[in-house]
Amino acid sequence: xxxxxxxxxxxxxxxxxxxxxxxxxxxxxxxxxxxxxxxxxxxxxxxxxxxxxxxxxxxxxxxxxxxxxxxxxxxxxxxxxxxxxxxxxxxxxxxxxxxxxxxxxxxxxxxxxxxxxxxxxxxxxxxxxxxxxxxxxxxxxxxxxxxxxxxxxxxxxxxxxxxxxxxxxxxxxxxxxxxxxxxxxxxxxxxxxxxxxxxxxxxxxxxxxxxxxxxxxxxxxxxxxxxxxxxxxxxxxxxxxxxx
Amino acid sequence: xxxxxxxxxxxxxxxxxxxxxxxxxxxxxxxxxxxxxxxxxxxxxxxxxxxxxxxxxxxxxxxxxxxxxxxxxxxxxxxxxxxxxxxxxxxxxxxxxxxxxxxxxxxxxxxxxxxxxxxxxxxxxxxxxxxxxxxxxxxxxxxxxxxxxxxxxxxxxxxxxxxx
Numbered sequence: 001x002x003x004x005x006x007x008x009x010x011x012x013x014x015x016x017x018x019x020x021x022x023x024x025x026x027x028x029x030x031x032x033x034x035x036x037x038x039x040x041x042x043x044x045x046x047x048x049x050x051x052x053x054x055x056x057x058x059x060x061x062x063x064x065x066x067x068x069x070x071x072x073x074x075x076x077x078x079x080x081x082x083x084x085x086x087x088x089x090x091x092x093x094x095x096x097x098x099x100x101x102x103x104x105x106x107x108x109x110x111x112x113x114x115x116x117x118x119x120x121x122x123x124x125x126x127x128x129x130x131x132x133x134x135x136x137x138x139x140x141x142x143x144x145x146x147x148x149x150x151x152x153x154x155x156x157x158x159x160x161x162x163x164x165x166x167x168x169x170x171x172x173x174x175x176x177x178x179x180x181x182x183x184x185x186x187x188x189x190x191x192x193x194x195x196x197x198x199x200x201x202x203x204x205x206x207x208x209x210x211x212x213x214x215x216x217x218x219x220x221x222x223x224x225x226x227x228x229x230x231x232x233x234x235x236x237x238x239x240x241x242x243x244x
Numbered sequence: 245x246x247x248x249x250x251x252x253x254x255x256x257x258x259x260x261x262x263x264x265x266x267x268x269x270x271x272x273x274x275x276x277x278x279x280x281x282x283x284x285x286x287x288x289x290x291x292x293x294x295x296x297x298x299x300x301x302x303x304x305x306x307x308x309x310x311x312x313x314x315x316x317x318x319x320x321x322x323x324x325x326x327x328x329x330x331x332x333x334x335x336x337x338x339x340x341x342x343x344x345x346x347x348x349x350x351x352x353x354x355x356x357x358x359x360x361x362x363x364x365x366x367x368x369x370x371x372x373x374x375x376x377x378x379x380x381x382x383x384x385x386x387x388x389x390x391x392x393x394x395x396x397x398x399x400x401x402x403x404x405x406x407x408x
Binding site for chain 2: 145
């Protein structure tokens, strides 16, 4: 009887270890980025390294049109996130003035945003692909999204030393890079996310889109660690100004 | 991503609005995909239009056009259309529908009297025509012998060419 109890206790310990390892891969990862973060200096636009964004003629035309619409307050003509709480998409979400929390788990890194409880996924090789829909159609699934893209596509991630490299493609064309800068379906972003100190996180973002930019450009955003408090239940629509 | 100050009145209005939207949204998946009772399938409207927005989704996308309203002023109309996969099967991709492009559209109007309804066809600037197979002739909304086969055509606004 005593041997049975010891055996059960040992099995239980093994199970606990297995569950712990599968749900928290932080120990196995080269760096622990987990925690709650907030942008160090709130900003409505990414600041491009090198001074200015290298727009193509098409990109500049759309950018200037957006600037005019923004000045006129016509958000429903270009900025659906501000106008009606649509997803801001990536990389704009990384400019959120509110907090976000990073979860490192086995095969996937999650980023939970305080803004409207939006969620981002970085596939580290363990994320189960989304179901595809049949020829007869069905719920908005893999086939439809592959055709249309996402506001927040699932990023593909890997580690380079202690830096998390997240590449994102497959965008919709109706979100913005920041509060004004447009992009097309072919945008690709490559983020290099790392701790520059125990309480400072850096995201270096490289943006490519041959339709809108003559060459890739980069920008860097830094975040400060925040206490790991529960996020409030904030729903964007509940605070949308009634006159917009 | 902007937040605004809310007083009690606004808060109540927003919450009531959200409740209505939520209630409609909960009911929509069933009625939107399987019922055409909200549209007058015996009538087909047509107008030159400017594409303002294509809200992709499944089982239905929503398309926002700007047409010339009955008073001659630009008017936004929203029409239900097909899913990305259905459009793809018909040979059309999202990149074919450029915001700001001028195109000709036909639709079955809403029974409620609201401008807009169920999209039937879009003729793109290059002449290619998308006919919604689900809602157009041959689709479940146009069973054999249904009024759709003898649709009453009308331009919008009535009696005009509807030039935008």
